[in-house]
Amino acid sequence: MFKSFIITAVRNLLRNKTFSFIHIAGLTVGITCLIFIMRYVSYEQSFDKFPLEAKRTFRVTGSDYAQTPVPLCGSMKEFFPEIRQTLRINKLPRKLLSCGEKKFYEEGIILADPSIFDMFSYKLSKGDERTALDGPNSIVLTARMAKKYFGDENPLGKILTMDGWLEFQVSGVLKDAPQNSHLRFDFLCPLSRAKEIYSSPDFFDNYMNTFVFSYFSIEKSADVSSIKNRMEQFEKYYAAKMFFPFSLKFSLQPLTSIHLYSNLGGELEPNGDIKYVYIFLSVAVLILLIACINYVNLSSARYMTRIKEVGIRKVVGATRIQLAFQFIGEAFIVSFIAALLSLILVRLLTPFMTSFFGNEEALRSTSGSVLAYLGIITLLLGFLAGVFPALFISKFQAIRILNKAILFRESRINLRRLLVMFQFSISTALILLTIVINNQLSFIQNKNLGFSKEQVVVIPVEEGEVRQQHRALKNELLKDPSILSASFSSAIPGSVKWVTSFHWEDQKSQNDNTLNFIASDHDFLKTYKIQLASGRDFSEGFTSDEKRGYIINRAALERFGWKSPLGRRLELASRPEGRVVGVVKDFHFKSLYSKIEPLCIFIDPGAAGYLSVRIKTGDIHSVLSYMERTWKKFSSGRPFEYYFFDDYLSRLYGKEQNTGKLFVCFSAIAIFIACLGVFGLVAFTAEKRRKEIGIRKVLGASTFSIVKLLSGEFMLLIIAAAIIGCPVSYYFAQKWLNNFAYHVNITPWIFLAVILIVALMVLSTILAIAIKAANADAARNLRYE
Structure with missing residues (x-):
């Protein structure tokens, strides 16, 4: 029986090639988008979860800046007995490191307390974590940097010189640190060397010296809310130690929330943004929803033409459960094919999509959760598309089906129209957001910044x-x-x-x-x-x-x-x-x-x-x-390195530029899938109304009136969709623009442009089929049975 289901499903797919292609293409593109975005979201949410005590580790920040005074950690340890250990990190500006004839400018150099190994659970492939930063001349480097400077030689004990005069001795080689961390570095030196590097004798004693990032972990029995509740008392305690009476405010951040929720001045690395995670996740869900609506709409419409098949199967003994399995099985096969094709597409498009997301690591990692979601979505899509015929069509008696005594209520047709309208509401919203984002990027590129950015060469100086x-x-x-x-x-x-x-x-x-x-x-x-x-x-x-x-x-x-x-x-x-x-x-x-x-x-x-x-x-x-x-x-x-100032300013908004590219890409995909659905529905409608069109032609109807008959309803749906989609997209576009202190305004012309774009795309899709149906031979249409 199972073999019979498979054979019948394959025959139906091959018999209706156009609709099979629309089903599979729409789902494949939707699932592909979802996989890319789920990879990105999964990667962004994985930051800083690798330390063993990540949930009990926190960072202290100022009100506007991530950096804090150097003596702060010591004062906090005195004031809060529940603090287990503290850590201070300072990131050095670009330095020239040399070993013999090898000289390179390096930016990933940090100074830190020895507690960094315990707090961040770093392990050394060579050397001992307990003593690696004990000596003032110690330096720990990653395996990649060890290969760069020393080749295949054992780097332990070798000398690296900083800026031509400060010598460090390699005391450890770090297994390359995880990329999903807000703390990324290639070289690690003891913080005790900061006095020499900065030529600052009072580096550790100056209460206004905001040069470090401060972390602490708490005891297992401690509650961080107790520390938060006493922060105001601590601020007064700390201020009393200062030479000048300043008003200070400190905040606590869980380690695992830094990457997505912290955008303070002077961050160690450019952080992510939870807003973009939500935006991309929403876009992926919406695109998949458009694909699902296509699938369900076209499937339910096509299944109406198979009503006679159901009657014949019932006459020869098929039970309702067998018919239900038949329809659901066919839907599962389509979903499974789409899922396989999407995995192939993901593999082929990953290098291309990396330029959009700006992070190769995020798109190349496929976690188990992403594959689990893919499996669930494949099963869910198959179930949704097959459940309507399985439960509805299969319930009718064979005699009623064969006598054509079944009438389908108008409400089911209205539901189909509502789904089409919902599709284009989503597409309209995405297009408007795309236009607003690109207008803002253009505004950034062309705004008078108060200085001249062209023809300036910038040379970093150490x-x-x-x-x-x-x-x-x-x-x-x-x-x-x-x-x-x-x-x-x-x-x-x-x-x-x-x-x-x-x-x-x-x-x-x-x-x-x-x-x-x-x-x-x-x-x-x-x-x-x-x-x-x-x-x-x-x-x-x-x-x-x-x-x-x-x-x-x-x-x-x-x-x-x-x-x-x-x-x-x-x-x-x-x-x-x-x-x-x-x-x-x-x-x-x-x-x-x-x-x-x-x-x-x-x-x-x-x-x-x-x-x-x-x-x-x-x-x-x-x-x-x-x-x-x-x-x-x-x-x-020292090597001569330079860049052009206008290029530097463009890179400042790299995240926004990538977002703009992604929205263009996703909006095009959404419209493509939606137009596929309209193409399928119009083709189905034209096929179903062949006799009506033939009669109208015999009675003198023009090609234009036939085109109007087939396209008028859909165009009204598009206008209704724009009325729904534009206000929703305006709300989210304005929220995004409010992130900028200076931004463009959303004018009525943008809404008109969006409606025109969507209408033209849909109309061009409809006309291809409508004109063909209108020009078909009326006599042939009237004798199609």
Whole structure:
């Protein structure tokens, strides 16, 4: 009997090739999308769950920044006896590491307390975790870095030199750390070395020194809510130790929530965002829902044509249960074929989809849960598509079926219409979201940011000869007539993340005493073409500028409440009191997610992390060659690395650009699947109404009237779908736009464009069949039986 079911199912699939293709294609595309997104979601939710004590581990943060003062962990251990151990981590800026002739710039270097091995459950393939960070000169590196610097040799005991003068001895090789962690690194050094690296004798004692990420784990019997309830008391306890009375706020984050729920300033790595997880998951479910609606709609419609087959089977002895198994079995076969094809598609498309999701690791990992969901969905799809004929058609008596005494209620046809309308409501919403996202990305790319981003080459600068000879290097570069200006600075627009404590003239409150800053030389404003609102730029003609000159932006001016800012006193931490010499027009020194905040610029080229060079348009290759030759004169063998500033700004919004691409892709898929469904339903309707169309043609109906007859109902459904889908998508689009401090507005023209796009796509699908049906030979249609 089972063999008979299979043979009959295959025959039906081959007999109705068009509808079989629509069934399988729609489900295959829907399941493929679901697998990709489930892989992504599964990966994002797996972050930081590998440590053995992950559920009892927490990070302490400030109100706006992830970094906290260095002495904080010690104070917390004193105040909260339920804390088992603490951990401080500092991430170093890019450093030059060398071993013999091998020299590489490395960014994945962290300093940490020895407790990192216990708290994060890291294991060494070579060396001992208990003693790996005991020596001040110790360094632990990943297996990949060991291979890079030492090849197949045993790296233990070998020497790595940092920036040409700081020596470290390899004490351990880490099994490559999991990628699904907010803490990623290639080199691990003891935090005790920070005094030397930062040339800061009071690194561990300065209560305002916010250079570390602070973690703690609690005892098994402890309750973290008790710590949260006493945080306000602790903040007063900590503030009492400080030299200046500041208002401090600390927050606790579970380790497992950092990646998706934390987007503070100064994070170790760019984190994920739970909103995007929900968005992509919703899109996957909606696309699969469209495919399911197609499947159920077309299946139920096609099964109406098999009513005579059911009657004959009943006459020859088939029971209702056997008929039910027949229909459900056919649906399961279609679902199974679609699932197999989707697995093949996933394998083929993974390299391509990686560029959309921006994470190869996420898409290449298939967890057991993803495969389990795939199995459940395959079974569920088969059941939903087969249950209608199994329970409804099979219940009728054979004599009624063969005498054509069965009439199907209008309510079942209305249900089919509602499902079609729901499909296109989803498609309309996705298209509107796609248009809004791409408009916002275009807005970001073209917005006046308050500075000039073109024709600027940025060279990262580390400690060493380049900083010490910054003036000579700059003067040498300016000898080339193609170089218009150059500036050393601690940050470039878009990368400002450091703040400092400060006091200003006529200050009335001690709260929120932090200020964004850029330390630069005299030509920062000139190089980035930042405009002055009042006062003057820094000048070498004013010797006081180097120690006591400050330039602020208009946002700072508003915060200070000054009407006449020039000459006003301002004092920053670790700097002498100075005076404001100029005010610049507000410019976006952070991303467009943030409103423009108060900013102070002062001269300190020795703190430079970047060399920005503005060049003329023309022969860029020859200018870069000159810059490289000049760099080598002053860098003592340091590699010359650079990037263009406008490329850097584009990368700032990589997540949004990937989201825009994904929505274009998913919207196209949703429309494709929905149009497949409409194609199938119109084809079925045209087939079912062949005699009616023939009679109308004989009575003189034109091709246009026949097309109108077949397409009119669907076009009304599309308009109704747009009316439902547009308000829903407007709500979610506006929520997404609110993440940006500066964004586009959603205008009525967008809604009209969406309705027009959907209507044109559906109409083109319908016309292909409607015109064919209208032009068919009427005589042949009238004698089709």
